[in-house]
Amino acid sequence: MSRRSYVSVARAEAATEKKERVIQAAARFLREAESITAFSLDAVAKAADVTRLTVYNQFGSRRGLLEAVFDDIARRGRLIRLNEAMAEADPRKGLDLLITIFCEFWGSDPAVARLHDAMTIDPEFAQALLERNERRRHSIDELVARIAGEQASAAARRDVADLVFALTSCAMFRMLAETRPVAAVCAIITDAARAAIARIEPENSDGLVANSAP
């Protein structure tokens, strides 16, 4: 009841060290597991030489741990370069760079794919990852807006932005990356995205690319 103040440096450091150990163990587990089902807190805790309850104390839940792992991977994923892409004078070059950045990110750690899988079994975790994709979403919207000519309708711009968003998604990357290196996937997606934006560019608005209307 006396609530004496207590600020421990040593214990806090030990705690964050242990927390980091759990995150790394979880990432390793995700990398090696063939299915997200195999990812259990019991196994992770054992691998990190920690009690399962400690994981709960540190991360709150299974979802909390997964989010922490994703954020850890994202931190190393050189996503900061997005600023570079947005600062590019030519928005076409900016889009090219954005595509490269995300291809390299999706391919940077096999655990990313498993985390992506976790979205399908946990709606709240899916929401969390969706929010972390908002920056990609906005960046693409902005680049498309900067590229688009006057004649391009709002609907056309939205269609192009959505297509580019889908092309630069983790799901798309995984489908193409099964049989080829990251650079090759990046080239394919870049070509597809360029073809898409060609339709709303001011220069060649007159059907350089075939229109779907019969």
Next chain:
Amino acid sequence: MSRRSYVSVARAEAATEKKERVIQAAARFLREAESITAFSLDAVAKAADVTRLTVYNQFGSRRGLLEAVFDDIARRGRLIRLNEAMAEADPRKGLDLLITIFCEFWGSDPAVARLHDAMTIDPEFAQALLERNERRRHSIDELVARIAGEQASAAARRDVADLVFALTSCAMFRMLAETRPVAAVCAIITDAARAAIARIEPENSDGLVANSAP
């Protein structure tokens, strides 16, 4: 031990009728569930007014039931039109039709999305669905081969075929279908696929679409 012969028509009919009822209940459940996690044999059995054990007797396992549901949806999905698409004299028109067919199929039943989700938690079920996608794979390969000009390298053809395969996937459809009707999704994917195959068409092989090389 006497093994007297016993061929019951009425009982067999009642069994298949019950089996159908279970499949429909499972499909309804998948449609309404917000996550594949909510799909439990217990709930399905209860909804179908059947014991959980009956489900096991009929389908062997959870996976077996899911496969049965998918096959049931596929049967109604007018995928037979694929023959029509492949019989088309102009392979470009064939590809357009293929895209339409699959867009309509992916959009035909919300349960399809949930079944797609089930792939991520059950590797063996994923394998089963992958095999069911082989026909799409081969059809696209053939159409691309028929469209491709002499000058197109094998690698370029493979890249285009893989891209079209990814564009016509369930995952791609779902990403684009969140905010627009099926027909609009179909138009976007058709445009993207046309732009992709333009690169290997015999007529305009000289960079009508920008190349990714700097």
Next chain:
DNA sequence: TTTTCACTAAACACGCTGTATATCTAATTG
């Protein structure tokens, strides 16, 4: 010396899959 924090240990409730055993029922067969 006492308080405080992070961690541990051991259990619990709950839900899921998959399997085993015994029983019931109604159609079929001799």
Next chain:
DNA sequence: CAATTAGATATACAGCGTGTTTAGTGAAAA
């Protein structure tokens, strides 16, 4: 008609997972 049979049922169990509770431990900080 009476024995047989396939299918369904009722009930229980083992195993594994999440998430919570309760009590206890060890060491840094006050």
